[in-house]
Amino acid sequence: MLSTLIQKEIRALLLSPKFSLTLVACSVLILLSIYTGINEYKASMRLYETASQIESTNFQEARNLMSAQAMVHRQPNPIQIFSTGIHFDVGRLANIARWYDPNFTRSIYSETPVFALFRMLDLSFIFQVILTLFAVLFTYDAISGEKESGTLKLTFTNSVSRAQYLIAKMIGSSIGLLAPLLIPILIGLIMIQLFGIHLTTEDWLSILLFLGSGFVLILVFMIIGLSISAWTSKSSTSFLVLLAIWISTVMIIPRAGVIAADSMVNIPSDSELASQKSTFAAEKNSTFSKELSAIYAKRNEPTQGMSREEARAYRDEKEWEWMEEDDKLRKEKDAEISEYNTKLMSEISNKRNEKARLAFTLARISPVASFQLIAMKLSQTDLDLKTRYLESATRYKTEFTGYLEQKQKETGDPGGIRIEMNADGFKFDMSRSTGIDFSDRPRFQHPEVSLKAIIPQLLGDFSLLGITGLLFFGLSFIGFLRYDMR
Amino acid sequence: MQTTSPVLEAINLTKTYDYHVTALDNLNLSVGRGEIYSLLGGNGAGKTTTMNLFLNFIEPSSGKAIVNGVVTHEEPIKAKQYVAFVSENVQLYGQFTAVQNLDFFTRIGGNTHYTQRDYEQVLLRVGLQKEAHHRKLSGFSKGMRQKCGIAIAILKNTPAILLDEPTSGLDPKAGNEFSRLLAELRDEGKAILMSTHDIFRAKEISDTVGIMNQGKLVMQKSAEELKGENLESLYLHFMAGYMEETA
Ligand SMILES: Nc1ncnc2c1ncn2[C@@H]1O[C@H](COP(=O)(O)OP(=O)(O)OP(=O)(O)O)[C@@H](O)[C@H]1O
Ligand SMILES: [Mg+2]
DSSP states (O other): OHHHHHHHHHHHHHHSHHHHHHHHHHHHHHHHHHHHHHHHHHHHHHHHHHHHHHHHHHHHHOOSGGGOOEEEEOOOOGGGGTOOTTTTTSOSEEEEBTTBOOOOBOOHHHHSHHHHHHOOOOHHHIIIIIIHHHHHHHHTTTTHHHHHHTHHHHHTTSSOOHHHHHHHHHHHHHHHHHHHHHHHHHHHHHHHHHTTOOOOHHHHHHHHHHHHHHHHHHHHHHHHHHHHHTTOSOHHHHHHHHHHHHIIIIIIHHHHHHHHHHHHSOOOOHHHHHHHHHHHHHHHHHHHHHHHHHHHHHHHGGGTTOOHHHHHHHHHHHHHHHHHHHHHHHHHHHHHHHHHHHHHHHHHHHHHHHHHHHHHHHHTTSHHHHHHHHHHHHTTOSTHHHHHHHHHHHHHHHHHHHHHHHHHHHHOOOSSOEEEEETTEEEEEOOOOOOOOOTTOOOOOOOOOOHHHHHHHHHHHHHHHHHHHHHHHHHHHHHHHTOOOO | OOOSSOSEEEEEEEEEETTTEEEEEEEEEEEOTTEEEEEEEOTTSSHHHHHHHHTTSSOOSEEEEEETTEETTTSHHHHGGGEEEEOSSOOOOTTSBHHHHHHHHHHHTTOOOOOHHHHHHHHHHTTOOGGGTTSBGGGOOHHHHHHHHHHHHHHHOOSEEEEESTTTTOOHHHHHHHHHHHHHHHHTTOEEEEEOSOHHHHHHHOSEEEEEETTEEEEEEEHHHHTTSOHHHHHHHHHHHHHHHHO
């Protein structure tokens, strides 16, 4: 019985114009998205490889510590072919220098704004916007259409249970929509192979999970369509209601969630933050220089009454001691500043997390948002992408500056220009040592997140999708139980 | 005609819509094996309501409809195994051919053993020309669809058949063929309950005729009793008489 009903559903779909339309439209869109995804990925990869190449050449050619410039380049992830997330918004590279915190700049969108204009047409977007719409188109008249055509009545003069009928409708339309999607997706996966993009087993699993979550999203929208059609006797009413639901879940709720969270949690802007930092640093620096002048004055006290030669000898004798003293004070002050900055940053990042959590919680009312979060996590282009890289870059900075200090000690290269000024005039001391070998420099560790670590983070959103699906299936069942078959 | 336990039976069957429109008022009737029962009555008399109650498309306000011993609103799925139905306007899947439609509806009717040839034979039996068997239903006339509906009911092969104005849309020749077909089905032992506006045909083929007016069965006569009577004037008499009563 069930198989007869399902067969009929599929047969009817195969013969319907909406099926051929979907097949053509989806094939074109999916193939196009995967193709552009591959191209973007390859371009990102080329940029990354050239940049890394240039960096290592620079190190090979570097003759002294001054010219040893480290840079961190963000490494593209092949799953971004399907889900670009914020990959194009976050900067590609960061300079590693002792004097400032690493910051990623030069995002693809900032360099090629025309991309930003149309955003990236990735498979994730197609799932969220196009396929959810097709899902609704496939089921909006599942029940009401049969009623209008009069076939519902004849069907139910037979020993068909309503549950059976609903399940058959669901299975039939999901096969009818998902099967034609598999074809272009499969071609797309083959294309990725043909373009020579290397995928690890973990990548393949991530892709499977991504596609799986996309299919779940489509199923959820099909169930929503089914349930509305089981509550309305006219397909036109069902269509209007579903259009309203689609617009709010796909277009409004995810954005409204973010906007609402934005107004609820207040976070100082980057420029406010910078001014807060510089105010603190300026204060510290000015007290520090006042302290220094006081100390200098004190140091010069004993030289009063000495002859020029005596004073000079005294100063020469004390020079190292004083320099170390100064250095210690400077380091203390710098540590204070950097501690303050760290505290500020962690406060901000807590607030940002809080805001993101709130935004996601609100946005998750829409299954589309849950899917988007799953997709971005899997492609590692989620909102934490920047933080992950910043953390790694900060760690790397510590490592790298430590390495430079080590080199400095080993080679005696001051690592900069030292200017000494005294009554005799200026004395320059420049990096003179040449041929320092940097091949043993620490390398940047890309902040890779293993699939094992990602999967637990997906469970919540997967359950949300599942619950929404079950909820609407229950609703469709209740609606259909009271449905007038005549 | 057999009188042992009826196949179709209405006992004090009443249906009230919205608590005041009484569509069916305390209907009692029974149809046995090998019997054709015709229900006559003006528009809105309650004929379709009766059919819908036998098919459990609506729940009775009181009383019960029984098919082959099964109370329809208690065990609808079971009851529907024993009854086939042809509506006044048969609607099938327009994108499927006649044979494909037959295949689907007989399968969900519980018969999976039919072959393509069986479908074609039945379609010929109900008078659908051969050329139409493999054409899409969307191009069919009302009468052609009606014939397909009758074919589906025959193929379901149930002890009871409900027909709600089945001949509406049939041309005179097809109407005659249909009467012959009904007689054949009766001879096979089916219990047939048919609503119709065709007084002459009703008299010609029925074993029992009932006249309904405003939800009530106002007359019921067997073929024996009707012999020599003018059914048309009886019909008009009962309709008019009832009108006067209520007026
Ligand atoms: N869904 C409904 N809600 C309210 N009243 C209804 C409904 N369906 C039918 N009725 C009423 O029930 C009564 C009987 O209608 P029914 O369809 O059984 O008549 P009928 O004998 O089949 O008429 P016809 O010859 O026109 O087909 C009518 O008065 C009709 O208005
Ligand atoms: Mg009627």
